[in-house]
Amino acid sequence: MKSEINDGNAIPTVETARKLGVLPEEFARIEEILGRTPNFTELSIFSVMWSEHCSYKNSIVWLKTLPRDSDRMLAKAGEENAGLVDIGDGLACSFKIESHNHPSALEPYQGAATGVGGINRDIFTMGARPIAQLNSLRFGNPELAKTKWLVRGVVKGIGDYGNAFGIPTVGGEVFFDECYNTNPLVNAFSAGIVEVGKVAKATSYGVGNPVYIVGSATGKDGIHGATFASEDISDKSNEKLPAVQVGDPFMEKLLLEATLEIIATGHVIGIQDMGAAGIICSTSEMSAKGEHGMVIDLDKVPTRQTNMHGWEILLSESQERMLVVVQKGKEDIIQGIFDKWDLHCVQIGEVVPAGPDDAGRLHFYQHGELIADVPAHDLVLGGGAPQYHREYREPAYYQKFKEFDIDKISDVSTEDIVKVARHLLSHPNIASKRWIYEQYDSMVGTANRSTNRPSDAAVVRIRDVSRPDYKKGIAMTVDCNSRYVNADPFIGAQIAVSEAARNLTCTGAEPLAVTNNLNFGNPYVPEVYWQFVQAVKGMGAACEKFGTPVTGGNVSFYNQSSDDGPVFPTPTIGMIGLMEDPAHQMTLDFKATDDLIYLVGAPKNDIASSEYLYSYRKVKESPAPAFDMEEEYTLHQAVKQLIVKNLVQSVHDVSDGGLFVALAESAMPRGLGFQIASDTNFRTDAYLFGEAQGRVLVSVKPAQQGEFQKYLGGDQKIPHALLGTVTAQDFVVDQEVVIGTSEARGLYDNSLGKIMG
Structure with a gap:
């Protein structure tokens, strides 16, 4: 093979780089890394590997602050x-x-x-x-x-x-x-x-170890998909449909079984999925991690289209493909497994040592010519990929939302409660997603x-x-x-x-x-x-x-x-x-009539950012719901013990739609109802429909009431209140029937399906 770079017909410019999503300062940095102007293939490599999707260049400085x-x-x-x-x-x-x-x-x-x-x-x-x-x-x-x-x-x-x-x-x-x-x-x-001892790593090392591409053939779908995912959606986005990949779940099933089988042999040095940025991502990330290089012959990559350019093969995001580095001498074992599963398994290169001045380079050949020579370390996250501290400032709306005054919103009447209940139970953000999940196999x-x-x-x-x-x-x-x-x-x-x-x-x-x-x-x-x-x-x-x-x-x-x-x-x-x-294992459904219903956690006079306020009252500007981290944490520890001590029959968190929706969701699975009294210390809408955090709804057998209250009211000092009882039917609040169980289930179960037609 020739060892001189084939630059192609045109040398890329800053404008070429811009079209590929590479900033002018990044283009200059690429020239510095290579010691020359990159050819188009090399520039394409850097464009995808330095895209936000692959490099996290605008986020990694903050991601590093997360507890790990x-x-x-x-x-x-x-x-x-x-x-x-x-x-x-x-x-x-x-x-x-x-x-x-x-x-x-x-x-x-x-x-x-x-x-x-x-x-x-x-x-x-x-x-x-x-x-x-x-x-x-x-x-x-x-x-x-x-x-x-x-x-x-x-x-x-x-x-x-x-x-x-x-x-x-x-x-x-x-x-x-x-x-x-x-x-x-x-x-x-x-x-x-x-x-634990059989985990496969995404790495590459061992000079002379063969590098395989396995799974599906490589096509033109998904090319520059990583770059496409690193720009705004616009009217011209439909022109980039080739950036969308095409999947084959049956091929993936075969690949799953073959992959687990080759890993079980103990002969796999490293393996990585070809997701975003395809071959170039897998070769560079595995090489950088193992501090070795690779020589890759792109002519050996199985392709679905003829006459694909080298950069197209490198950047394709065709699905159901893996890059595998295998122990030298074990090729026949790996090949035999993939032959059994009727999948491509082709050696496209081998691992080479790092040079004296780098941690490992990637050499890509096509038609006997070297079309790209790039350092793996400089391409990847945590290596030479850029990391930015971007400018940020508080948006004007943030303080405006904080000006929300609950007293300017009228509380609900008895008639309003009925309307709000029907609205929430049928709202697509709260109603059952049955129309969706029935299309999924949950039991395979x-x-x-x-x-x-x-x-x-x-x-x-x-x-x-x-x-x-x-x-x-x-x-x-x-x-x-x-x-x-x-x-x-x-x-x-x-x-x-x-x-x-x-x-x-x-x-x-x-x-x-x-x-x-x-x-x-x-x-x-x-x-x-x-x-x-x-x-x-x-x-x-x-x-x-x-x-x-x-x-x-x-x-x-x-x-x-x-x-x-x-x-x-x-x-x-x-x-x-x-x-x-x-x-x-605890469930959320009420189990029997006459069981006692308790709210664990402190209610608040708060309707901020609730579905009730946002979609029923049409108030879009309000702060986040009431939240206290310490109260939340203490509540969780108490709930764990209530379950372990078998003091509760059902447990359900109070979240979207507030207490009323939590009650409805606990009653409907067994066709039951509830009868509760609201707390007059709070606004009715806040008590029933507010989404203040740190609250859990539980049901308790009457015989366990004493022990339940003793646990929460003793050393724990967890706020809790008896709301009422589980009944055979109807949702009753303050002695008024809000809605019948059957009607509620009809609204809740069927609303999304009706919207979708």
Whole structure:
């Protein structure tokens, strides 16, 4: 092969760099790194690797401030394909959340489907078998034809891929607001289980070790997808449809089994999913981590189209592909496994030593010519990729929201309570997402412990063939009320973490760790970047308090358009918890008539940022709901003990829609009702529909009332109040029937389906 660089027909200029998303100062830095002007292929490499999507260049300085350590952490945040947490008994849970927002905005079916495929590959490249999936979705006004098209496409994409792949979708969240009209958010979460000593690493070392590409052939789909994800959505975005990948869940299923089988041989040095930026991302990140170089022959890469340019092969984000570095001499074993699964397994290069002046270089050849020579270290996050401290300033609306005066809003009358109840139970942000989740297979694998046991978090059994009677399970949830975060990013992000921990706690699990998906607008807008900075600070403070370190995740900037502006800041929290004993799994449904209903936690005269205030009273400007971190933490510890001591029959957190919606959600699963009295010390709307944090709804057997009150009122000093009793039917407040159970279930179960037609 020739060793001189083939520069192509034209030498790139600063203007070429701009078109590829590279800033002029970054272009100068590339010239400095290479000691010359890059050719087009090399410039394309830097453009994707230094994009926000791959390098986190505008976010990493703040992400580093998040708590990352605990006794259970087995992998440092961001260093492997996914987070890894010790769950005891020689097992670990690998989990992660990532966005596929921009592709889903243009082609919702493939955008969402490939998001599901990509996040699952991150899990099984660790050597972990995926056990469950969640998703967090945001859409615009549900009455708009475009929103309905996006919802249908995204949901079908998630369902078709996940169902065919054979991993249950066990929960999630869906939120609608006009700020997402152009930019939907599609965040996919996956978790898997692996034996602690059998974790695969995303690294490369060992001079002479062969480098393989395995899985699907490489096509032109997804080229410059990372760059596309690092710019605003505009009228011209549809011209970039080739940046959207195309998925094949059946191929992914084969790749899963083959990958786990080759990892089990012990002959794999390193393995990484080819997600954003494709071959160049995998080769550079693995080489940089292992401090070695690679020589790659692009002619050997299986392709779907003829005459692909080298830069197209390098940057393609075609799905269901892996890069694998294997021990030299074990090629036949690895090849045999992939032949058995009828998958491509082609050696495209080998590991080479680092030079005396670098940590490892990548040499890419095509048609016998060297088309790119780049240093791996300078391409990657934590290496030479740029890191910026962006300007930020408080937006004017923030102080304006704080001027909200509850006394200027009239309280509700008895007649109003009926109207508000019907409004909330049928609102798409609160009503059942049955129309969506019925399109997902939640029972494949028969490990889901919460399909027929409604709870605040999903619970999945851990299967261990060597221990058939193994009892432990993993609880998981995704949470974020972006309206709260928009009102106050610092408090709103704290609430997102707290609600995730509260959901796990109410289910009977111990919160362990967090993965996050930080969805924001353009980071070059100071007011947007201020939202990001404040949210990261709030998230960090809450994760520190709850002992849930951040294992990694994803930052998605540029979620905005010229028509709608930025989306609400949406730092989605994915949190896992450990369910030690299934006997302590708690559900949210009332169990029997005459059980006592208690509110645990202190109510507040607060309606700020509630669904009631926002969509029923049409007041858009108010601060985040009342929140106190210490009260929240103390409440969680008390709830854990109530469950362990078997003092409660049901537990449900009070969140969106307030106390009334929590009561309804606890009553409806078994067709029951409730009769409660409101507290005259508070406004009726605040008491019933306010969303002040730090409150949990429980039901108690009359025979256990004394012990229940003794525990909370003794040393614990936890505020609690008897609301009333579980009844056979009807939702009764202050001796007035607000709505019948049957009508409530009809509104709650069918409203979203009616909207979607």
